[in-house]
Amino acid sequence: xxxxxxxxxxxxxxxxxxxxxxxxxxxxxxxxxxxxxxxxxxxxxxxxxxxxxxxxxxxxxxxxxxxxxxxxxxxxxxxxxxxxxxxxxxxxxxxxxxxxxxxxxxxxxxxxxxxxxxxxxxxxxxxxxxxxxxxxxxxxxxxxxxxxxxxxxxxxxxxxxxxxxxxxxxxxxxxxxxxxxxxxxxxxxxxxxxxxxxxxxxxxxxxxxxxxxxxxxxxxxxxxxxxxxxxxxxxxxxxxxxxxxxxxxxxxxxxxxxxxxxxxxxxxxxxxxxxxxxxxxxxxxxxxxxxxxxxxxxxxxxxxxxxxxxxxxxxxxxxxxxxxxxxxxxxxxxxxxxxxxxxxxxxxxxxxxxxxxxxxxxxxxxxxxxxxxxxxxxxxxxxxxxxxxxxxxxxxxxxxxxxxxxxxxxxxxxxxxxxxxxxxxxxxxxxxx
Amino acid sequence: xxxxxxxxxxxxxxxxxxxxxxxxxxxxxxxxxxxxxxxxxxxxxxxxxxxxxxxxxxxxxxxxxxxxxxxxxxxxxxxxxxxxxxxxxxxxxxxxxxxxxxxxxxxxxxxxxxxxxxxxxxxxxxxxxxxxxxxxxxxxxxxxxxxxxxxxxxxxxxxxxxxxxxxxxxxxxxxxxxxxxxxxxxx
Numbered sequence: 001x002x003x004x005x006x007x008x009x010x011x012x013x014x015x016x017x018x019x020x021x022x023x024x025x026x027x028x029x030x031x032x033x034x035x036x037x038x039x040x041x042x043x044x045x046x047x048x049x050x051x052x053x054x055x056x057x058x059x060x061x062x063x064x065x066x067x068x069x070x071x072x073x074x075x076x077x078x079x080x081x082x083x084x085x086x087x088x089x090x091x092x093x094x095x096x097x098x099x100x101x102x103x104x105x106x107x108x109x110x111x112x113x114x115x116x117x118x119x120x121x122x123x124x125x126x127x128x129x130x131x132x133x134x135x136x137x138x139x140x141x142x143x144x145x146x147x148x149x150x151x152x153x154x155x156x157x158x159x160x161x162x163x164x165x166x167x168x169x170x171x172x173x174x175x176x177x178x179x180x181x182x183x184x185x186x187x188x189x190x191x192x193x194x195x196x197x198x199x200x201x202x203x204x205x206x207x208x209x210x211x212x213x214x215x216x217x218x219x220x221x222x223x224x225x226x227x228x229x230x231x232x233x234x235x236x237x238x239x240x241x242x243x244x245x246x247x248x249x250x251x252x253x254x255x256x257x258x259x260x261x262x263x264x265x266x267x268x269x270x271x272x273x274x275x276x277x278x279x280x281x282x283x284x285x286x287x288x289x290x291x292x293x294x295x296x297x298x299x300x301x302x303x304x305x306x307x308x309x310x311x312x313x314x315x316x317x318x319x320x321x322x323x324x325x326x327x328x329x330x331x332x333x334x335x336x337x338x339x340x341x342x343x344x345x346x347x348x349x350x351x352x353x354x355x356x357x358x359x360x361x362x363x364x365x366x367x368x369x370x371x372x373x374x375x376x377x378x379x380x381x382x383x384x385x386x387x388x389x390x391x392x393x394x395x396x397x398x399x400x401x402x403x404x405x406x407x408x409x410x411x412x413x414x415x416x417x418x419x420x421x422x423x424x425x426x427x428x429x430x431x432x433x
Numbered sequence: 434x435x436x437x438x439x440x441x442x443x444x445x446x447x448x449x450x451x452x453x454x455x456x457x458x459x460x461x462x463x464x465x466x467x468x469x470x471x472x473x474x475x476x477x478x479x480x481x482x483x484x485x486x487x488x489x490x491x492x493x494x495x496x497x498x499x500x501x502x503x504x505x506x507x508x509x510x511x512x513x514x515x516x517x518x519x520x521x522x523x524x525x526x527x528x529x530x531x532x533x534x535x536x537x538x539x540x541x542x543x544x545x546x547x548x549x550x551x552x553x554x555x556x557x558x559x560x561x562x563x564x565x566x567x568x569x570x571x572x573x574x575x576x577x578x579x580x581x582x583x584x585x586x587x588x589x590x591x592x593x594x595x596x597x598x599x600x601x602x603x604x605x606x607x608x609x610x611x612x613x614x615x616x617x618x619x620x
Contacts, residue, residue, distance in 0.1 A: 019523065019527075021522050021526070021542065022522065023520035023522045024520070024523065026542075033552070049557075053553065053557055054557075057503075057504060058582055066506060250478060250482045253474075254479060256475045257479050277469050280468055281469075281510040282464060282510060282519045284471075284510065285464070285519070286519045289511055289514070290521065
């Protein structure tokens with residue numbers, strides 16, 4: 001049988017399996033194994049499959065993932081988000097929508113030490129939402145800004161999603177982290193401006209904001225001092241990577257050790273450590289299960305030459321690259337609403353990445369765009385993981401209100417993606433060569 | 434524990450159900466224990482960096498040891514992650530299915546999963562065995578043994594195969610719902 005027909009059948013098989021509710025890793029691996037068996041003699045299949053689980057995971061640079069996961073859980077357990085929120089409150093709390101703006105600030109700060117959007121949204125929901133409700137904020141603004149602010153966790157380095165993108169595409173993780181800094185800050189600032197404008201237009205969104213007194217300069221600087229642990233962790237991890245003092249893996253190990261020390265200085269240290277280690281272990285296993293599955297799928301697809309064929313055909317359509325790129329983004333936005341970000345990247349990259357390279361787009365810049373699509377998926381139904389996280393942290397909050405509150409931030413995300421497409425330098429200016 | 438409600442022409446003995454229960458609890462503890470390897474991995478990397486930076490003395494074999502620990506962390510935790518439903522899946526279609534159809538789909542998908550992982554376990558076991566006999570090791574400053582990683586992978590995949598097999602037996606109505614489901618994740 002023609003390998004490209006096999007490739008097309010494999011993609012169909014993978015989609016059918018995905019819809020059957022089987023674990024995504026199994027859907028990818030089963031498709032990959034079937035393809036390899038169909039296209040190679042048994043002797044080769046035997047060696048490939050026997051060696052694959054080792055050769056695809058036993059790589060030193062992959063250690064970065066469990067270490068960043070662990071650092072994130074420890075930062076979560078150490079309650080670092082509370083100090084970041086307090087600092088945001090002191091500096092920004094007095095302006096219209098100040099608490100929501102402070103929440104986004106705290107989300108950005110916490111994201112800088114935690115690469116997970118779920119952890120960021122979950123911790124901020126517990127810290128900031130009760131405070132905002134007390135001040136009369138509507139659930140839509142309070143819940144929406146936390147769900148949207150939480151998405152900064154997947155963009156601002158150290159981002160777990162960028163680590164996965166780097167694994168699967170072999171794009172430099174350091175470059176990806178550096179490229180994400182400016183878009184991350186830009187996203188946070190645009191969210192803050194959006195909240196300010198919304199509250200200016202519709203003041204009742206933020207209640208009456210009674211009892212908020214402008215903090216003195218002394219109080220502001222003291223609050224920054226209290227958030228020293230967040231600043232220390234971020235400086236050590238990103239500073240050492242940016243200055244070239246340490247590799248991403250080494251920086252992750254040092255960051256994890258610092259975060260662990262922070263947890264050990266607090267009450268319930270042993271309980272928090274155990275929970276963090278279990279979550280890290282389970283998270284690492286499930287993500288690598290997906291990576292191995294995606295690797296087998298990618299291997300089979302490459303044997304079928306389908307990705308090259310698709311990339312060649314698309315280029316020969318003579319469509320402007322921006323039209324093809326727009327089509328890819330639309331696919332990502334649809335997928336992002338159906339599957340989680342990590343799975344989305346692992347499922348699509350074997351086909352999409354060769355096309356992007358063929359079209360001449362920068363793979364580092366494209367990584368940032370993909371992460372923006374993942375962010376959108378976190379706050380749009382039906383998956384909208386962050387919205388459900390906020391809801392589970394505060395069960396009284398109506399789900400519909402939180403989704404409604406996300407709409408302005410979804411629109412802002414489209415604006416940011418547009419800006420990144422129009423001005424790729426926003427992402428690439430710090431990367432250099 | 435959810436009562437054993439399904440009636441089936443085939444029966445798994447009470448003893449076998451107990452064995453499965455004990456084994457699943459073991460798999461969960463193995464997963465929790467594997468999480469602790471994160472600490473050792475972190476320490477190996479930190480000691481290596483500190484030694485290299487401050488004493489000009491890297492930890493010889495440190496990278497290889499860290500990789501071995503990571504392989505154990507990944508594969509020994511897979512069964513527990515599956516047992517606790519940590520693996521991502523899309524339930525967009527299946528949640529719309531009636532109970533009977535859903536059961537059929539679950540049986541088919543568990544069968545596919547068990548077969549696939551059984552195949553991978555078998556193939557990795559064969560290779561691990563031959564690598565162990567030949568004493569496979571890495572080429573570096575020191576010859577660090579690689580075959581233990583391969584053995585750990587085989588054990589991890591074997592445990593995951595068994596977990597999927599238990600899930601299959603459960604969907605077939607031969608084994609009651611998971612007793613470990615109600616167990617708090619603790620040590």
